[in-house]
Amino acid sequence: MRVLAVHNFYQQAGGEDVVFRAETALLRRHGHDVETFTVSNDALGQTPRLQAAAQTLWNARMGRQIEGLAREHGAEIVHFHNTFPLLSPAVYRGARTAGAAVVQTLHNFRLLCANGLFFRDHHVCEDCLGHLPLSAVRHRCYRDSRSASAVVAAMQTVHHAAGTYRSDVDAYIALTEFARDKFIAGGLPAGRIAVKPNFLEASPGPGAGDGGYALFVGRLSPEKGVETLLRAWADLGGTVPLKILGDGPLAPQVEQAAHQLPGVSWLGQRDRAEVLRLMQDAAFLVMPSEWYEGFPMTLVEAWGVGLPVIGSRLGALGALIEPGRNGLLFQPGDAADLATQALWLWDHPQERGQMRLHAHQTFEASYTPERNHEHLMAIYAAAREHSAQGRSVLPKG
Template identity: 30%
Template sequence: MRVLLVSHRFPPHSAAGTEVYTAELARRLQARGHEVHVFSSHKDTGRDDLTLERRSHAGVPVTEVINNLYHESFEQTWQHPGVDAVFREEVQRIDPEVIHFQHLMYLSVGCLEIARESGAAVLMTLHDFWLECPRMGQLVHADGELCDAVEFERCGTCLPSFSWTQSATARRAGQSLAGLRRVTGLDFSPLARKIHKKISRPPESHADVDPETRESFAAFASRRTDALRQRTVAAVQRFLAPSRFLRERFVRWGLDPESIHYTPTGLDPLGEGAVSAPASEGTFEVLFLGSFIPIKGAHVLLDAWGQVDPALRSQAHLRLHGPVFQDADYAAELERQARTVGAEVGEGLDRAGVQAALARADLLVVPSLWFENRPLVLMEAMGAGVPVVVTGLGGMAELVEEGVNGWTFPMGDAAALAAVLSERVRTGPESMAAVSAEVLGFPTWEEATDQVLEHYAACLASRGSAG
């Protein structure tokens, strides 16, 4: 069958969990003889906005719409007529039988309706909370507090500090860069991004929001929720939820429980040669893999490491690897903390680097400060037989059987995390036998692909009977 996978970003430009999952699903479907296409977006200020780039990734054809966030209104962050127009052309060109949405950020809710009108089966995997939360789907307020429930009044004090569009100056600069590229063939956008990072300033504090702006953004958030709920429900035949926590959350949001199917991510053991083995005898290896942004909680881990007795720390080694996005100040603070407590901070790793790091690790720590769904790195650690310590929230806690394949601690509680780390270093790696994916009851990638194809078949049959 012809399948179109739709994701907000795609490798190699972005390699977070949703993007890596989409790429792997594309590869698996193609290996089974299906014709697979990917539609995604990419920000490149050196190119004209809303133009298309076509390329191939691991043999899968990829079409990317350039979205430089030149939004005229906040509504364009979720319904973008320009993106709708190019998506409609792609659907007409490919004529897919199945359109499987992974994420709509940087795209448009109108893509769902275009997919439905095309006659294709329409599915959506719920990877995070973007449908519910307009601030990147993170359910974290600008003040750093977790939003257990979305309250539009609080959205009014959060969204004004959210960089949802480019400034007039940045837009003019981007258009000039695109013009230069057309004329000279030279791409100056990487240099421009470096300059922007150095001179940019953080947005105003949520405490500085005036009443009129607060009320305006609260109204935006309310309208967004109503529009996304109504239009998503009308267009999508079947939702797939990788975690039970996320499924329950979206039932609370208003989706029909019958339409949301728990479909866990595939997990394959990394192989005998990749199973965890300490890098050096006698040294307990603790690892963090994740973006260097506050909600990933690297600072909590470093704070906790500083509270571990120095004698125990001398028997262990803490390494943190992650990419730096726009918050260079935060990354610099992490490096300062790391020097103070004798930890090592390194750059982000590619997939091979992640596997190599896990092969050397005795323990992976995921100290996130938000409701993670089913973090890819957590799944990879379990596939490598590496025990984990995670925040006791959301889909993370769902994956951990206390004392069997890992441990949990209260969100942001560095002292509690320090106690767990101290005990793990004290008892050593011998006390933590590797637990296989099979024992934990996770499907392999082949089994997970079977489940996805079953969903496709059910939706196609439903469309056929409706026609």
């Protein structure tokens, strides 16, 4: 199959970028003819503000460029991972004009929420779901700027009203059933949203989990529940050693906690190989997120090495983690509940050992490259049929 894979990279590499590279490599390993086209948000600094705003709404130049690339490659599928803000929805029209089927992976909630997170002022926010995104402008949800938020809100409003998201995309990929339900509530066509989770390109295999510590891996920011994590470990009083990996705006708070709280250490950013090694040795991973996680690679990596996960009972995490099987759940934002779950899992090594086995079984059943390729081929086939026949035939998952 001939595929053109397209992605607008962020200024800081994130999970979407990792998935784009992994999925492109996966397709090539399976013999597909894949070309890539990428742009970077670094270019925004060289673009006048009004021009950037206009291009976010409709970048005709990029639409023509995608059309030309798709024709030149003979693409049967043009698979978009992120089009915001430099590519714009114009690229869908360009791909379709070239005769290719259009697939869009929904890595975040940008089509429904200005900041893509459904998170504002330290709490989940769905004010704009199913409504005109006036609240996003009022609260400066994108880059803490009323004008920038207005541009994103205009993009959402114009293209929902024009039917772009319903007519110009043959198949959407949501990462979880939870996310799929949100996009349906936001007006995307249910019959064209399939569920395909992220996957781990290569796992080092299960670890022994005998390192004598719990682990947090992620961006040190409010939506990741870092403050709840630190309050919980203050309550634990050094009973459960904790290693924190990552960086972000709350790094000074984490650094201070590492000096003040017994058993807590901050290791900063580490490369992926070391993260996986630390996961293999950890007793369990903590994911205290207070926003709707998409499908964090950290979760897949943890289960890939057989690491149980204590996560917040919120959004996708609440649906993916099976308490007592591959991890435990606690009430989001409730530090006392998190401390209780962490202490129980720490004090029950036999049950923890069983969870390690089940965590790896979860990975093998759903998150291997082979299983992901099967899902992707089914979605591509349905997208091509929809493109050719103009009717929705996409399976749910």
